[in-house]
Amino acid sequence: MKAFIIDRYKSTDGLRAAEVPVPELRDNDVLVQIHAAGVNPIDGKIKDGEFKRILPYRLPLILGNDLAGVVVRVGPQVHRFTPGDEVYARPDKDRIGTFAEFIAVSEDDLAAKPQSLTMEQAASLPMVALTAWQALVERANVRPGQKVLIHAGSGGVGTVAIQLAKHLGATVATTTSTANVELVKGLGADVVVDYKKEDFATILHDYDVVLDPLGGETLEKSLRVLRPGGTVIGIAGPPDPDFAQEIGASWFVRLAMTLLSYRIKKQARRRQVTYSFLFMKASGNELRKITTLVDAGTIRPVVDKVFPYESTKDALAYVQTGRTQGKVVVTMR
Structure with missing residues (x-):
């Protein structure tokens, strides 16, 4: 073949x-x-x-x-x-x-x-929808009335995550470029931050959940917009010790992941919030639930x-x- x-x-x-x-x-x-x-x-x-x-x-x-x-x-x-x-x-x-x-x-x-x-x-x-599902439903347990920030709202994960978070009853903010503002509004975003014109960390506050597919400086700044007890879920890294344990990594890889995530986890603790790394898992069962939402017109x-x-x-x-x-x-x- x-x-x-x-x-x-x-x-x-x-x-x-x-x-x-x-x-x-x-x-x-x-x-x-x-x-x-x-x-x-x-x-x-x-x-x-x-x-x-x-x-x-x-x-x-x-x-x-x-x-x-x-x-x-x-x-x-x-x-x-x-x-x-x-x-x-x-x-x-x-x-x-x-x-x-x-x-x-x-x-x-x-x-x-x-x-x-x-x-x-x-x-x-499949990959982006499962990522959004496992972040917002399984990991964050998003509930009606909560505030969720989704970075890169016009990307693969972002376009699905905005729609799923709205379905779960959240108020949704997202970051995107000027060219994609209307796209993310059409997907249901309540608050849109044009990163070319504004700094999300100075505008948004008291959020319950941040979904971050970007990492780096965006991840660190995301800690500032969370309320105490909030959580940021990163899918670009750094991977953390929980993920190392999940995949049965060697002691060397576990140590490396501990060191990689030490700084961001320390910053999160200081702000009384949490950081966790998500690496999406395959799941036919979750895809069937997503299929129901797609055929109902909830997610496109x-x-x-x-x-x-x-x-x-x-x-x-x-x-x-x-x-x-x-x-x-x-x-x-």
């Missing part, structure tokens, strides 16, 4: 097209013919080796973390899916590879595709551009510019 792979990290060649075997199925696996694949910033970070200590992939590696497609074959222990079913998923972190014609996915990580969406729209959702995908499969390398380069509105997708058909 056709696939886009990397042979080594930080290679000047980057992604390359290759012919590889169709994956074999485990007992609980579903073989999916991929019709469309979402492109995410993490794909570029994996390619550049930024996650090699916590995601020790064996090279060569097929890239890609989002898919929508059709079931071709199922393992003997699969009960929820049959050939012909339209599905979507974010495969488990250890079994990525959606920039390809086929992929084997655990039944537990798969869900029926929202009926209201095209394959391209569906492929744009925002797709910036759709590239043909042959231009997957260009699609990833475009995502790495950091200027996308919503998601970028490659289509196999």
Whole structure:
């Protein structure tokens, strides 16, 4: 089958097209013919080796973390899916590879595709929607009347998180550039801070939750807008000891993550708030809940551009510019 792979990290060649075997199925696996694949910033970070200590992939590696497609074959222990079913998923972190014609996915990580969406729209959702769900529903337990700040509201995670936070009953603020103000207002943002004109840390205060996909200075300044007892959830890092324990990291990696997160955790304690790092997990069960919201019209995908499969390398380069509105997708058909 056709696939886009990397042979080594930080290679000047980057992604390359290759012919590889169709994956074999485990007992609980579903073989999916991929019709469309979402492109995410993490794909570029994996390619550049930024996650090699916590995601020790064996090279060569097929890239890609989002898919929508059709079931071709199922393992003997699969009960929820049959050939012909339209599905979507974010495969488990250890079994990525959606920039390809086929992929084997655990039944537990798969869900029926929202009926209201095209394959391209569906492929744009799993990773960002699961990230928003796990941050706002599971980690932060956002409740009606709370105030939530979502940075980079026009990005992949931001466009879904704004809609989900509104559904949960929160007052939602977001940061974005001048060109995207109307987009995020249309998604439901109550307060929009144009970062090119204003400093969010001087405008916003007494927030319960901050979702930060940017890190760095933005993460540190986010502590200032929280009320005592509030929490900032970072998806760009730094990773923390809880995450190290979650993935069963070695003592060396645990120590490294403790040191990396020490400064921000200390700053958070001084302000009587908390910082936690979120690395999204695959979950078919959560995707089914998201599907219900999508088909009800509560959450709609925002797709910036759709590239043909042959231009997957260009699609990833475009995502790495950091200027996308919503998601970028490659289509196999």
